[in-house]
Amino acid sequence: xxxxxxxxxxxxxxxxxxxxxxxxxxxTLTIGFISGFLVADNSMTHAYDESFEKYNIEDGNFELEQxxxxxxxxxxxxxxxxxxxxxxxxxxxxxISNATLRIFGERNDINLVCVMEGRxxxxxxxxxxxxxxxxxxxxxxxxxxxxxxxxxxxxxxxALSDYSAQFQNNSDMMFDATNFGVAIVTKGQxxxxxxxxxxxxxxxxxxxxxxxxxxxxxxxDDILKxxxxxxxxxxxxxPAVENQAIHFTGDDMGSDKSMxxxxxxVIMVILAFIFSVTIASIIEKExxxxxxxRALGFTRGELLRxxxxxxxxxTLISCVLGNIxxxxxxxxxxAGMYYHxxxxxxxxxxxxxxxxxxxxxxPCMIMIVVNxxxxxxxxxxxxxxxxxxxxxxWREKKAVRLPKVSFxxxxxxxxxxxxxxxxxxxxxxxxFASLLIFFGLLMTPLLDHYGMLVEENMxxxxxxxxxxxxxxxxxxxEKYAVKSLILDKTDRKLKEEINVYGIREDSDYITxxxxxxxxxGVYASxxxxxxxxxSVGDTLALKDEYSDDTxxxxxxxxxxxxxxxxxxxxxxxxxxxxxxxxxxxxxxxxNEELTDLDSKAxxxxxxxxxxxxxxxxxxDSMGQMFPLITVFSxxxxxxxxxxxxxxxxxxxxxxxxxxxxxxxxxxxxxxLYMMSTTIAAVISVLLSLGIAAVVMRVLxxxxxxxxxxxxTYYVDPANYVWxxxxxxxxxxxxxxLQYRKIGKVGLEAALKRADL
Amino acid sequence: MFLEIEQLRKSxxxxxxxxxxxxxxxxxxxxxxxxxxxxxxxxxxxxxLNIVGGIDTADSGSVxxxxxxxxxxxxxxxxxxxxxxxxxxxQAYNLIGNLTVRENIEVGAYLSSQPLDIDExxxxxxxxxxxxxxxxxxxxxxxxxxxxxxxxxKNPDILLCDEPTGALDYHTSKxxxxxxxxxxxxxxxxxxxxxxxxxxxxxxxxxVKLKDGQIQxxxxxxxxxxxxxxxW
Numbered sequence: 008x009x010x011x012x013x014x015x016x017x018x019x020x021x022x023x024x025x026x027x028x029x030x031x032x033x034x035t036l037t038i039g040f041i042s043g044f045l046v047a048d049n050s051m052t053h054a055y056d057e058s059f060e061k062y063n064i065e066d067g068n069f070e071l072e073q074x075x076x077x078x079x080x081x082x083x084x085x086x087x088x089x090x091x092x093x094x095x096x097x098x099x100x101x102x103i104s105n106a107t108l109r110i111f112g113e114r115n116d117i118n119l120v121c122v123m124e125g126r127x128x129x130x131x132x133x134x135x136x137x138x139x140x141x142x143x144x145x146x147x148x149x150x151x152x153x154x155x156x157x158x159x160x161x162x163x164x165x166a167l168s169d170y171s172a173q174f175q176n177n178s179d180m181m182f183d184a185t186n187f188g189v190a191i192v193t194k195g196q197x198x199x200x201x202x203x204x205x206x207x208x209x210x211x212x213x214x215x216x217x218x219x220x221x222x223x224x225x226x227x228d229d230i231l232k233x234x235x236x237x238x239x240x241x242x243x244x245x246p247a248v249e250n251q252a253i254h255f256t257g258d259d260m261g262s263d264k265s266m267x268x269x270x271x272x273v274i275m276v277i278l279a280f281i282f283s284v285t286i287a288s289i290i291e292k293e294x295x296x297x298x299x300x301r302a303l304g305f306t307r308g309e310l311l312r313x314x315x316x317x318x319x320x321x322t323l324i325s326c327v328l329g330n331i332x333x334x335x336x337x338x339x340x341x342a343g344m345y346y347h348x349x350x351x352x353x354x355x356x357x358x359x360x361x362x363x364x365x366x367x368x369x370p371c372m373i374m375i376v377v378n379x380x381x382x383x384x385x386x387x388x389x390x391x392x393x394x395x396x397x398x399x400x401w402r403e404k405k406a407v408r409l410p411k412v413s414f415x416x417x418x419x420x421x422x423x424x425x426x427x428x429x430x431x432x433x434x435x436x437x438x439f440a441s442l443l444i445f446f447g448l449l450m451t452p453l454l455d456h457y458g459m460l461v462e463e464n465m466x467x468x469x470x471x472x473x474x475x476x477x478x479x480x481x482x483x484x485e486k487y488a489v490k491s492l493i494l495d496k497t498d499r500k501l502k503e504e505i506n507v508y509g510i511r512e513d514s515d516y517i518t519x520x521x522x523x524x525x526x527x528g529v530y531a532s533x534x535x536x537x538x539x540x541x542s543v544g545d546t547l548a549l550k551d552e553y554s555d556d557t558x559x560x561x562x563x564x565x566x567x568x569x570x571x572x573x574x575x576x577x578x579x580x581x582x583x584x585x586x587x588x589x590x591x592x593x594x595x596x597x598n599e600e601l602t603d604l605d606s607k608a609x610x611x612x613x614x615x616x617x618x619x620x621x622x623x624x625x626x627d628s629m630g631q632m633f634p635l636i637t638v639f640s641x642x643x644x645x646x647x648x649x650x651x652x653x654x655x656x657x658x659x660x661x662x663x664x665x666x667x668x669x670x671x672x673x674x675x676x677x678x679l680y681m682m683s684t685t686i687a688a689v690i691s692v693l694l695s696l697g698i699a700a701v702v703m704r705v706l707x708x709x710x711x712x713x714x715x716x717x718x719t720y721y722v723d724p725a726n727y728v729w730x731x732x733x734x735x736x737x738x739x740x741x742x743x744l745q746y747r748k749i750g751k752v753g754l755e756a757a758l759k760r761a762d763l
Numbered sequence: 764m765f766l767e768i769e770q771l772r773k774s775x776x777x778x779x780x781x782x783x784x785x786x787x788x789x790x791x792x793x794x795x796x797x798x799x800x801x802x803x804x805x806x807x808x809x810x811x812l813n814i815v816g817g818i819d820t821a822d823s824g825s826v827x828x829x830x831x832x833x834x835x836x837x838x839x840x841x842x843x844x845x846x847x848x849x850x851x852x853x854q855a856y857n858l859i860g861n862l863t864v865r866e867n868i869e870v871g872a873y874l875s876s877q878p879l880d881i882d883e884x885x886x887x888x889x890x891x892x893x894x895x896x897x898x899x900x901x902x903x904x905x906x907x908x909x910x911x912x913x914x915x916x917k918n919p920d921i922l923l924c925d926e927p928t929g930a931l932d933y934h935t936s937k938x939x940x941x942x943x944x945x946x947x948x949x950x951x952x953x954x955x956x957x958x959x960x961x962x963x964x965x966x967x968x969x970x971v972k973l974k975d976g977q978i979q980x981x982x983x984x985x986x987x988x989x990x991x992x993x994x995w
Contacts, residue, residue, distance in 0.1 A: 299910075
C-alpha cells in the first residue's frame with residue numbers, strides 16, 4: 008500500500024500556493040539562467056577549445072623592428088624545434104572614427120579565420136572586419152571603410168582565432184572591441200595598403216605538441232635569448248599561454264563558470280534553510296498528529312521523507328523546468344552576452360550532462376541534505392514529547408527575563424525570542440541578497456568614477472610612445488623616457504607590467520613630486536600600493552622580462568595616476584639605471600596633438616579613450632548584467648522576507664486569533680506581530696549592508712588580483728542609500744502581504760486549537 | 764497473560780524535584796479482554812499506558828506483550844513494536860487536517876501488511892457517509908470514531924485508549940464506548956482504556972484502580988454491562 012500521507016502533497020500545495028509559487032518561480036528562473044549560462048558556456052568553451060586545433064592557433068609570437076631575413080628565421084626554427092610564420096599587420100589609428108584597426112593579410116597556415124557572415128575577401132578592395140568590432144561600430148556587409156585614401160568594401164564579418172578577446176596590447180588591463188578591431192584583406196591588398204604602421208610579427212608553432220605551459224614559457228625564453236644574442240631587434244615576445252587576446256576568453260569563461268556555480272550553491276543552501284525553517288514550523292504545528300503517527304508506529308524516517316518530499320519535489324520540478332528554459336530561452340541570451348563581449352567562432356549547442364547535474368542533482372541534494380540534517384534533529388524527539396507539545400528544541404523551558412519596559416515592547420521582545428531561528432535565517436539570507444544588491448549597484452558608479460579619476464589625473468591629453476627618437480617642433484611637447492618592467496613576484500600567474508617613467512626634473516606635466524637624482528627612490532601610482540598592499544617606505548621589486556635584470560625601488564610617495572601602474576624617476580636616474588645616453592627619450596607628453604611626427608616612428612598614441620577602454624568594455628559587456636543582478640537580488644530578498652515573516656504569522660495564528668477575540672483590532676494585532684519582524688528586518692538590512700560592504704571589498708581585492716592592473720575601489724555613497732531603500736522595499740512588499748494575512752486570521756483559529 | 768507488567772517503576776525529575784509516578788506496578792491482562800485503568804489525575808495511569816505503548820520508558824521493571832519483552836528495546840525496535848502490536852486513541856483526536864476520514868484511516872492501514880477492510884470498518888464506525896469529509900467538517904464524536912478507525916484498521920494486538928471520551932459529551936461518549944466494545948467483540952483486540960470516569964469500569968473485563976503510582980485494586984468484572992447501558 009502506498010503511503011496515504013502522499014495525498015497531502017497536492018492539498019498542501021494548494022493550501023500554500025503562494026509560498027510554493029514564489030519559490031517555484033524563483034528556482035525555475037535561477038536554474039534557467041544558470042543552466043542557460045552553463046550550456047552556452049560549455050558549448051562555446053568547446054568551440055573555443057576546438058578552435059586551437061581547428062584554426063591552428065599559434066603557440067607564440069615575437070615582434071621584430073624589421074622584417075627578418077630567412078637565415079635568422081631558419082636558425083630560430085631549427086634551434087627551437089618550431090615552425091615560424093609571418094603574421095604581419097598594419098595598425099591604422101583612427102581608421103574608423105577614433106577606432107584603431109589592425110589589418111592582416113589573408114591567413115592560410117596559422118591563426119585561421121572563421122567567417123561569421125558574408126565571405127572572406129577574395130580580391131583587392133575588399134575587407135572583412137571582426138564581427139564584434141563591426142557590430143560595435145554598426146558596420147554591415149556592403150558598407151565600406153577608407154584606409155590610406157583607399158575605399159574597401161566590407162564583404163564579411165570574421166572571428167580571428169588569435170583575437171577572441173580584442174586586446175590591442177597584451178599588457179592592457181582590458182580589451183576594447185569598440186575602439187580597437189582586427190580585419191583581414193587579401194595578400195595583394197595588404198601589400199599595397201598605404202596606411203598605419205607595419206608590425207613584423209612572427210608566430211611560431213611547436214613541432215612538439217605536448218608541451219606544458221611552463222615548457223611553453225621556457226621555450227619562449229629560449230627564443231628570446233636567441234633573438235637578443237642575434238641582435239634581431241626584438242621588441243616583444245609573447246608565448247600563447249600568456250597572450251591575453253588568445254587566452255583571456257577561455258580563462259574568463261572558466262572563472263565565470265566557477266562563480267556562477269558558487270552563486271547557485273549559496274542560493275540553494277539559503278533556500279534549503281528557509282524550507283527547513285518552514286517545515287520545522289509545520290512540524291511544530293502538527294506536533295500532536297506527528298506524536299500520534301509515531302505512537303501508531305510511523306518511523307522517524309517515514310515522517311522525515313514525508314515532510315521533505317514536497318520541497319524536494321518542487322525543487323526538482325523547478326530544476327527540470329529551469330533546465331528546459333535554460334536550453335531553449337536562456338542559452339541564447341547567455342550566448343548573446345558572450346558574443347557581445349568576445350569574438351568567438353560559431354558554436355553548436357552541446358548536451359551538457361555536467362550542467363544538468365549542477366543545476367538539478369546538486370540543488371536537490373542540497374535540499375535533501377540540509378533539510379534532513381535540520382529536520383532529523385527536530386524529529387528526534389520522542390512521540391510523547393510531540394503529543395505533549397513539549398518541543399523544547401523550539402520552546403524555552405523558562406521564560407527569558409525581560410527588562411521592565413512597556414507591555415507592548417515586552418510582547419514584541421517575546422516574539423523576537425520565539426522566532427530567533429527564523430530571524431537568524433532571515434539575516435543570513437538577507438546578507439547574501441544584500442551582497443548581490445551591493446554588487447549590482449557597485450560597478451557602474453565605480454567604473455564611472457574610475458573614468459573620472461583617469462580624466463582628472465591624465466598627465467597630458469596626448470601621450471606618444473616612440474619606436475625611435477624623433478623630434479617635434481611643437482613647444483607643448485615634453486620628452487620623457489619609459490621602460491616596461493614586470494613585477495618581480497613569482498607567485499603571480501599573471502604578468503603585471505609596470506612602466507618606469509624617466510621625467511624631467513622641471514617637468515610641466517608631472518608636478519608636485521620631488522624626483523631624486525640619485526638613489527633608488529620612486530614615486531609610484533596609487534594603484535600599485537592599493538593592489539599590492541604596499542606603503543610609502545616599502546620596496547618595490549621589478550624585473551626586466553627580456554634580460555632578467557632586477558631592480559629594487561624604495562617607494563618615496565604616491566602620484567595620482569590611476570590609468571596604469573607607473574613609477575616615476577628622474578630622467579638622469581633613468582639613463583643611469585637603464586644604461587641610456589644622456590638626453591635619451593622615447594616619448595612625448597603633449598596637450599596638443601603632435602601632427603609633425605612621422606607615424607612610422609610612433610609606436611602608440613595614448614589618449615583618454617585608450618586609458619578608459621576598460622571602463623567602456625566592462626560597461627559594454629557587463630552593463631546589462633548589473634541591473635539584472637540587482638533585480639534578481641531584490642526578488643530574492645522579497646522571497647526571504649516573505650517566507651520567513653509568513654512563518655511568524657502562521658506560528659502565531661492562534662494567538663493572533665485570541666487577541667482579536669479579546670478585542671484587539673486588526674491594526675493593533677498587526678502592529679504587535681509585524682513590528683517584531685519589522686525590527687528584525689531593519690536590523691538585518693542595516694547589518695547586512697555593513698557586512699556586504701566589508702565582504703565586497705575583500706572579494707574585490709581578491710578578483711582584482713586575477714586581473715592585470717587596478718580599478719580604484721569606489722563606492723558611491725548613494726549606493727548605501729539605495730541598498731537600504733531596496734532592502735526595505737523588499738520587506739515592504741512582504742509586510743503588505745503579511746498584513747493582509749493577519750487580517751484574514753479568523754476567530755475560529757483560537758477556538759478550534761485550544762490545546763495550543 | 765497476553766500483557767504482563769512486572770515491577771514497573773517510573774519517576775520524573777531529579778534531586779528534590781524527583782517525583783515517583785509509578786511505584787512497582789504488577790499487572791497482567793488476558794488476550795481479547797477490555798481492561799480499564801481508573802484513577803484520579805496524577806495517579807500514573809497515563810504514564811503506565813504510555814510505557815505499555817512504547818512511547819515512554821520505565822526506569823525499571825518489564826512489560827511483555829505477546830511474549831515480546833519491551834525492556835532494552837532501542838528507538839527503532841520500539842517503533843517496530845508499536846507498528847506491529849499497537850493501536851492508539853487519544854483524548855485529542857489528532858487527525859491529519861488535510862486528509863479525509865477514509866485517508867486518515869488509510870494512514871493506519873499503511874502500517875500493516877494485513878489491514879482490515881476499510882469499507883467494512885467505515886461501516887462498523889458509522890462513517891461510511893462521512894468518509895470523504897475532512898476533520899474540520901466532522902463533530903467531535905465523528906472525529907474520535909475516525910481516530911479509533913485509524914488505530915484499529917491495522918488490527919493491532921492491543922488498542923490503547925487514553926481518555927477517549929474526555930472531550931466528548933455524554934451521548935457521544937457512550938457511542939464511542941459502544942464502538943470500542945464492538946471493535947473488541949468483532950476483532951478480538953485486547954483493549955486498555957485509561958479514564959477517570961468511574962462508570963466506564965462497568966463495561967470492562969478487568970478493572971485496575973491506581974492511586975499515587977500504585978495499584979490499589981484489581982478486579983475481574985463478572986457482571987459486564989454493555990456500553991450502551993452505562994450511566995453517569
